[in-house]
Amino acid sequence: MMHTLNPDRLWARIEALARFTRPDLPWTRRAFTPEFAAARAWLAENFAAAGLAAATDAAANLIGRREGSVPGLAPLAVGSHCDTVPAGGRFDGIAGVAAALEIAQSFAEAGIALRHPLEVIDFLSEEPSDYGASCIGSRAMAGTLTPAMLAARNAEDEPLIAAIERVGGIPGALAEPLRRPGEIAAFLELHIEQNTVLESRGEAVGIVSAIVGIHRLRLTVTGRTDHAGSTPMHARHDALVGAARVIDAAHRLAREMTGNPGYVVATVGRIAVSPNAANAIPGRAEMILDLRSTSDDVLARFPRLLREATAPGLAEMDLAFACELITRARPAPCAPEIREALATAARAQGHAALELPSGAGHDAMQIAEIAPVGMVFVPCRGGRSHCPEEWAEAADIAAGAQVLAAALLDLDARLG
Ligand code: HGY
Ligand code: MN
Ligand code: MN
Numbered sequence: 001m002m003h004t005l006n007p008d009r010l011w012a013r014i015e016a017l018a019r020f021t022r023p024d025l026p027w028t029r030r031a032f033t034p035e036f037a038a039a040r041a042w043l044a045e046n047f048a049a050a051g052l053a054a055a056t057d058a059a060a061n062l063i064g065r066r067e068g069s070v071p072g073l074a075p076l077a078v079g080s081h082c083d084t085v086p087a088g089g090r091f092d093g094i095a096g097v098a099a100a101l102e103i104a105q106s107f108a109e110a111g112i113a114l115r116h117p118l119e120v121i122d123f124l125s126e127e128p129s130d131y132g133a134s135c136i137g138s139r140a141m142a143g144t145l146t147p148a149m150l151a152a153r154n155a156e157d158e159p160l161i162a163a164i165e166r167v168g169g170i171p172g173a174l175a176e177p178l179r180r181p182g183e184i185a186a187f188l189e190l191h192i193e194q195n196t197v198l199e200s201r202g203e204a205v206g207i208v209s210a211i212v213g214i215h216r217l218r219l220t221v222t223g224r225t226d227h228a229g230s231t232p233m234h235a236r237h238d239a240l241v242g243a244a245r246v247i248d249a250a251h252r253l254a255r256e257m258t259g260n261p262g263y264v265v266a267t268v269g270r271i272a273v274s275p276n277a278a279n280a281i282p283g284r285a286e287m288i289l290d291l292r293s294t295s296d297d298v299l300a301r302f303p304r305l306l307r308e309a310t311a312p313g314l315a316e317m318d319l320a321f322a323c324e325l326i327t328r329a330r331p332a333p334c335a336p337e338i339r340e341a342l343a344t345a346a347r348a349q350g351h352a353a354l355e356l357p358s359g360a361g362h363d364a365m366q367i368a369e370i371a372p373v374g375m376v377f378v379p380c381r382g383g384r385s386h387c388p389e390e391w392a393e394a395a396d397i398a399a400g401a402q403v404l405a406a407a408l409l410d411l412d413a414r415l416g
Contacts, residue, residue, distance in 0.1 A: 005405060007398035010102040013046065014397070017082060017094040026388060027090040031083035031125035031136070032163045039082050040167070043097070043122055050105035052120055058173035059140030060164050064120040066104065069113045073416070074185040076114065076408055077371075078103060079121030081137075081363060085128075088386035091192045095378065095392060097122050099190040099401035103408065114412045116185050123363045124167065128216070128288075131160035132326050138366035140169075143177025149327065150174060177370065184371035185415050186338055187364060188408065190400045191375060192392050194360045196383035204399040205351045207342045208375035211358040211365040212263055212292040213331035215299045219246055219268070222320040225275055225283030236281055240273055242310075242319040243285035249309040250289060253302065262294035263357060266302070294331050294357060332365035338374030338411065345406035349399070360385070374407070376400045 020039035022028040029035045043062055047054035052064030065075065080096025083089070100120040107114070124137030132152045139145035150161040150171075161171045193199075198206045223237030247268045254266035270288040293299050303323050314321050339355070346353040356377065364373040378400040381391040 005102050005106045005398065005401055007394065009105075010098055010398055010401060011394040013098040013101060014091065014094055016042065017098060018090055021089075025087050027084060027088065027390075028086050029082065029084045029089055030086065031127070031129055032167055036083055037167065040122070043082065043101075046101055047120060050101055050120075051108040052104055056168040057141070057178055058170040059137045059145070059178060060124045060167045060169035061137040061141060062122040064101070064104065066108065066118045068116040068118070070115040073116045074183050075117035075119040076412060076415075077119040077121055077184050077187045077367075078189070078404065078408065079119075079123065079363075080189050080191060081123045081126030083125050083127050085386050087388050088390060090388070090390045091380060091392045091397075092194070092385055092390060093126060093191075095192055095397050096190040099397065099404060102401055103405045106405070112409070114408075116412050116415065124164070124169070126363050129160070130154040131163065132216075133160065134216075134327065134361065135329065135363055135366045136160070136164070138363035140174055141178045142366045142369040144329070144366055144369060145174065179370055181370045184367065186335070186411050187367040187371050187373045188338065188342075188404055189362055189364045189373070189375045190397075190404050191360075191362055191377060192380040192385060192390070193356070193377040194380060194383065194385035197356050198354065198377060198379035199381070199383060201352075201354060203352055203354050204378065204396045205346050205403050206354045206356050206377035207339055207346065208334050208358050208377060209339065209355045210294060210334060211332040211362055211368070211375070212294050213296060213299050214327075214329045214361045215291045215302075215325060216327045217289045217291065217303065218324045218326050219243075219287045219289050220322040220324075221246060221285045221314070222322070223283055223317060224281070226281045228279040228281055231281060237283075237317050237319060238281050239285040239319060240282040242314050242317060242321070243271065243287060245313040246306070246310050246321070247287070250306055253305055253309060257298060257302075262298065263359060264293045264295070264298050265359060266291050288326070292359060292361070296331060299328075329361060329365050332368035332373065334364075334368075334374045335372030337414075338372055338407070341407040341410045341414075342374050342376060342403060345403045345410065348406065349403055351399070351403065376404050
């Protein structure tokens with residue numbers, strides 16, 4: 001039986017959520033900001049309108065829940081995140097939250113009572129936060145949020161644990177996982193693909209096979225600050241030149257390692273230079289390396305290979321190089337039984353049920369530590385994401401949500 005959603009209401013909610021943005025920098029809704037708080041309040045109202053009992057857990061995840069017909073079963077959970085990167089969240093995250101909400105509301109309106117409880121989840125701060133950690137809410141749920149992450153401070157010197165309390169969390173309850181294995185029957189997430197595979201194949205829906213592992217490392221190059229005008233070139237210890245060599249080496253290494261084995265990407269998207277003055281030779285450059293691979297071994301070996309590749313170029317300027325792992329997430333395979341339920345639903349709705357890996361990280365990769373997970377991708381224009389040009393078509397999002405709904409009904413009938 002194919003259950004029909006309300007695509008217009010789904011699209012209207014995505015439009016409404018997107019409007020909670022910094023007006024000067026669309027589409028920006030950073031976690032812990034006033035825009036985020038306004039979006040959360042709007043979501044809580046809509047959870048209630050969908051017949052869900054809304055509450056925040058100790059990690060300030062917003063969870064809407066409807067009880068199931070069979071006592072004692074663990075919930076089926078579906079959701080994503082409503083926070084964004086700067087100027088890059090028109091659909092990233094909110095498409096999945098809105099789809100989850102639409103599924104819950106349309107089930108309620110159709111009088112569909114699942115055997116399992118149904119939970120719609122907006123996870124706190126999936127994007128890398130100003131405190132360093134990403135996937136904060138899903139990490140807390142899965143037990144991978146470390147004391148070091150909770151103690152890390154933002155530019156205003158606020159520790160993450162205080163920020164979590166500020167948005168409704170309970171700091172004292174974060175030392176243990178908020179959910180144990182077995183306490184979520186399955187987690188499903190709809191997300192834009194953030195690549196061009198579906199668009200290039202003309203597919204409206206894709207099924208994720210696995211999500212890359214992500215290591216984020218703080219790389220620091222230390223030299224010596226000197227006068228930019230009076231210091232001769234041979235006498236310089238220019239930390240930014242050293243950083244440039246490190247960035248280029250990371251790029252080259254990832255290209256050389258791609259395909260043996262698997263998917264490998266490396267990006268330095270953040271850098272801080274000091275003293276950051278036009279007429280002073282930089283004495284220090286601190287970068288964040290975002291390293292991803294479907295291979296745990298590649299993630300483990302990369303820092304040593306990077307150090308070996310850059311040693312001669314840094315030594316010639318007598319520069320020091322430090323590499324510190326800040327956060328890590330293992331590669332996450334999607335559960336076969338969920339992939340199969342999604343593929344059956346997709347084929348029944350006329351899709352090819354194309355499977356593909358995710359180069360982007362998602363809350364599902366954290367929840368995979370404690371529960372079987374699955375993801376549905378929908379195409380985004382040109383594969384562009386994390387930029388104002390990010391765009392997805394209403395019809396594709398509705399098609400993805402329709403597949404998700406059918407798979408949920410299938411899993412509800414089959415899972416204990
Ligand atoms: O970084 C990522 O892959 C995700 O968008 N947070
Ligand atoms: Mn993102
Ligand atoms: Mn996302």
